[in-house]
Amino acid sequence: MTSGAGGRHEAWRAAGAAVVAILALVGAGFIGAALNEAPPLQPPQPIAEAGPADLDSTDLNSTDNRRAVGDGSDGSSDMSDDLHSADSVGMTRSEPTDITIPRIGVAAKIMTLGVNPDGTVQVPPLDQAQLAGWYQPGPSPGEIGNSVIVGHVDSAAIGPAVFFHLGSLRAGDIIQITRKDQSVVKFAVDSVKSYPKVGFPTELVYGPTNKVGLRVVTCGGQFDEENRSYVNNIIVFATLID
Numbered sequence: 414m415t416s417g418a419g420g421r422h423e424a425w426r427a428a429g430a431a432v433v434a435i436l437a438l439v440g441a442g443f444i445g446a447a448l449n450e451a452p453p454l455q456p457p458q459p460i461a462e463a464g465p466a467d468l469d470s471t472d473l474n475s476t477d478n479r480r481a482v483g484d485g486s487d488g489s490s491d492m493s494d495d496l497h498s499a500d501s502v503g504m505t506r507s508e509p510t511d512i513t514i515p516r517i518g519v520a521a522k523i524m525t526l527g528v529n530p531d532g533t534v535q536v537p538p539l540d541q542a543q544l545a546g547w548y549q550p551g552p553s554p555g556e557i558g559n560s561v562i563v564g565h566v567d568s569a570a571i572g573p574a575v576f577f578h579l580g581s582l583r584a585g586d587i588i589q590i591t592r593k594d595q596s597v598v599k600f601a602v603d604s605v606k607s608y609p610k611v612g613f614p615t616e617l618v619y620g621p622t623n624k625v626g627l628r629v630v631t632c633g634g635q636f637d638e639e640n641r642s643y644v645n646n647i648i649v650f651a652t653l654i655d
Contacts, residue, residue, distance in 0.1 A: 425535060448461035454573060456566050458633055459605040459647060503625055504555035507594040509547050512629075514561060515588045517578035524589075525549045525563065526577040536563055542574035553617060554590040555598040555653070558587045559626040561618060562590075566632040566643065576631035580605065580647045588627060588651050607633050607645045625653035 429439045432627040509523045524533040526546040540563040552558035565574035608614055618628045627649075634645025 417523060428615045452575060454567075454577075455636075456577050456633060458578075459580050459607045467609060503552075503557035504567040504596065504598070505529065505594075506553045506556055507592040507596065508549070509554050509562070509590045509592050509647045511591040512545050513589040513591075514579075514582070514586070515589075516583075519575060519578075521545050521564070521575045523547050526563070534563070537565065538567040539565065540570040542568040542571050545575050548619075554592065554600075554627060555596065556614075557625055557627060557630050559618065559620070559622055561591075561628045562631065566647075568655070572588050574649075576629070579631050580607065580633050581631065582649055587654075588629065588649070590627070599654050601654045603652055605649050609634070609645055610643075613646055614648070617650075627653075 424649040444564070500594070508525060511521065512523055513520050521544060521547045524537055526537070527537055527549050534548060535546065543564050545564040547553070548561040548563065552560045553559040554562075564579075566579070567574045580603050582602050584602055584604060588600045588602065590598045590600070592598065599629045600647050618630065629649040629651070631647050632643035632645070633647035634643050636642070637644050
């Protein structure tokens with residue numbers, strides 16, 4: 414990635430396919446829970462686990478793709494087109510500082526994350542698992558493209574973490590991001606899915622789009638006793654609202 418905010422953004426947009434290809438190699442385990450023993454509480458899970466059809470497209474914001482990812486089988490309905498009327502105009506770049514998700518009681522600071530030397534996506538330290546993290550090489554919340562916010566579901570250091578209840582979100586729930594320029598960006602949840610880490614939907618999360626989108630990612634599924642981690646990733650797909 415080139416240096417400077419503008420350079421990072423342009424490099425991401427221009428070389429999106431290459432970036433996605435790299436992330437596809439590491440997506441399977443990019444947020445792992447590090448627990449010394451099985452978690453005392455099972456985090457809530459989305460009602461429906463994602464199927465192969467959910468991996469067919471990189472743009473979740475079209476009517477057809479919203480239907481493919483959140484077709485109502487999980488008790489949710491597609492958001493109306495007028496709710497997303499604001500998603501065709503992007504904002505200028507500004508790093509996020511806070512994330513608020515009223516329905517699950519999240520009010521957390523956001524740290525900036527990049528890529529490790531081995532090419533894996535950075536995550537917040539386990540002793541700071543109450544913090545969320547923004548993937549800086551991608552768009553900032555409010556810019557055209559999919560902004561990615563990641564966080565732990567739990568950790569040995571603090572127990573239940575920032576996104577412990579992420580899997581209980583439903584279509585229509587609001588996610589609010591405060592940015593360094595003092596602006597506040599609001600997103601409405603389109604769908605919530607649980608994907609096996611071995612089949613992480615890299616393009617759906619990091620791939621290019623002409624919409625203003627948000628992806629919030631944590632661990633989920635069953636806890637693997639042998640590997641001391643969860644087998645799935647829970648992903649919230651959301652779109653900018655006015």
